[in-house]
Amino acid sequence: MEVGGNQIRVQSLVQEGKVVVPPQYVQPPQTRPHRVLRNTNKGDDVLNPPVIDLSKVNSLHEELRRACKEWGAFHLTNHGIPVELLDAMRNVGSSFFADCTMDQKLSYGCDPNSPASEGYGSRMLVQSNDTVLDWRDYFDHHTLPLSRRDPSKWPHFSENYRKVVAEYSDRTSGLAEKLLGLISESLGLSSSCIKDCVGEFYQNITVSYYPPCPQPELTLGLQSHSDFGAVTLLIQDDVGGLEVLKDGEWIFVNPLRDAVFVILADQTEIITNGEYKSAQHRAITNSNKARLSVATFHDPAKTKIISPAIEPHKYRPVMYGDYVSSWYTKGPEGKRNIDALLL
Numbered sequence: 085m086e087v088g089g090n091q092i093r094v095q096s097l098v099q100e101g102k103v104v105v106p107p108q109y110v111q112p113p114q115t116r117p118h119r120v121l122r123n124t125n126k127g128d129d130v131l132n133p134p135v136i137d138l139s140k141v142n143s144l145h146e147e148l149r150r151a152c153k154e155w156g157a158f159h160l161t162n163h164g165i166p167v168e169l170l171d172a173m174r175n176v177g178s179s180f181f182a183d184c185t186m187d188q189k190l191s192y193g194c195d196p197n198s199p200a201s202e203g204y205g206s207r208m209l210v211q212s213n214d215t216v217l218d219w220r221d222y223f224d225h226h227t228l229p230l231s232r233r234d235p236s237k238w239p240h241f242s243e244n245y246r247k248v249v250a251e252y253s254d255r256t257s258g259l260a261e262k263l264l265g266l267i268s269e270s271l272g273l274s275s276s277c278i279k280d281c282v283g284e285f286y287q288n289i290t291v292s293y294y295p296p297c298p299q300p301e302l303t304l305g306l307q308s309h310s311d312f313g314a315v316t317l318l319i320q321d322d323v324g325g326l327e328v329l330k331d332g333e334w335i336f337v338n339p340l341r342d343a344v345f346v347i348l349a350d351q352t353e354i355i356t357n358g359e360y361k362s363a364q365h366r367a368i369t370n371s372n373k374a375r376l377s378v379a380t381f382h383d384p385a386k387t388k389i390i391s392p393a394i395e396p397h398k399y400r401p402v403m404y405g406d407y408v409s410s411w412y413t414k415g416p417e418g419k420r421n422i423d424a425l426l427l
């Protein structure tokens with residue numbers, strides 16, 4: 085789907101009025117979403133990811149421990165980031181995709197030949213030309229450390245875009261650090277244990293835009309994967325489409341406007357020696373409404389060696405940069421990259 089080095093944006097396919105999904109986006113039968121089975125007819129038994137209230141200090145460690153062991157993901161409320169800032173981040177992201185012309189958007193096009201390059205793109209998780217494409221466009225921002233942050237590379241079309249992204253970056257990195265402290269404590273480790281292993285945060289903020297899809301039963305907005313850094317903080321709009329794999333079943337993550345959805349990523353699984361697992365997740369599409377999510381990734385430096393903080397080690401040590409390169413070369417396919425490090 086690469087034409088002269090340019091990427092096809094999914095949004096332009098939709099604007100052309102396609103009623104049939106091009107073959108490059110059609111998932112093989114085994115990875116297609118089975119939405120009929122999702123959260124239906126189960127009454128009170130509907131399985132939902134836990135909701136953890138950060139202000140409930142008494143039960144926090146126990147709740148975090150359970151959520152991290154059983155899900156690797158949870159909603160977090162009373163996290164200290166004002167809901168106005170969450171809304172502002174969703175709004176500036178949405179205005180870029182919904183209100184800008186394609187030429188304006190393409191003026192921020194990312195480098196299609198370099199994985200995870202900053203800017204507007206549409207095939208972050210897929211490298212080889214035979215991989216099925218995701219029904220998604222995105223804008224990736226490099227936000228931390230400050231030496232990587234260059235707001236002139238971010239959209240300027242809405243007046244407060246750059247200010248909102250910078251403020252959102254600062255607030256989410258503070259929350260991510262606090263959470264890693266609590267997660268360490270919940271395992272009986274010293275409060276700074278996981279953060280010390282990760283080192284200075286390399287933070288990226290990715291706004292994902294999933295246009296309506298004429299055949300949602302054949303596509304995925306984002307294929308099944310676990311995030312490769314330490315911890316991801318995700319917010320979404322009220323459309324919904326994020327799913328988390330739990331005991332072999334895909335569970336729909338209900339959008340909660342003022343909560344942040346926390347996703348443990350692979351380096352936290354390695355550091356906790358598999359006591360806590362990274363969450364396998366994906367995004368599904370729908371035929372009615374465009375959907376927006378904002379994922380904020382907190383990663384180690386590429387030169388950092390990551391190894392378990394608990395003996396006996398169940399994972400081989402890995403240089404983070406090598407882990408990322410292999411992830412991008414092979415593609416995610418669920419959790420096969422981290423599973424390859426198991427001793």
Ligand SMILES: O=C(O)CCC(=O)C(=O)O
Binds near residue numbers: 290320325376
């Ligand atoms: O859009 C979503 O809800 C998921 C995004 C995601 O998993 C990612 O960007 O890694």
Ligand SMILES: [Fe+2]
Binds near residue numbers: 309311365
């Ligand atoms: Fe993800």
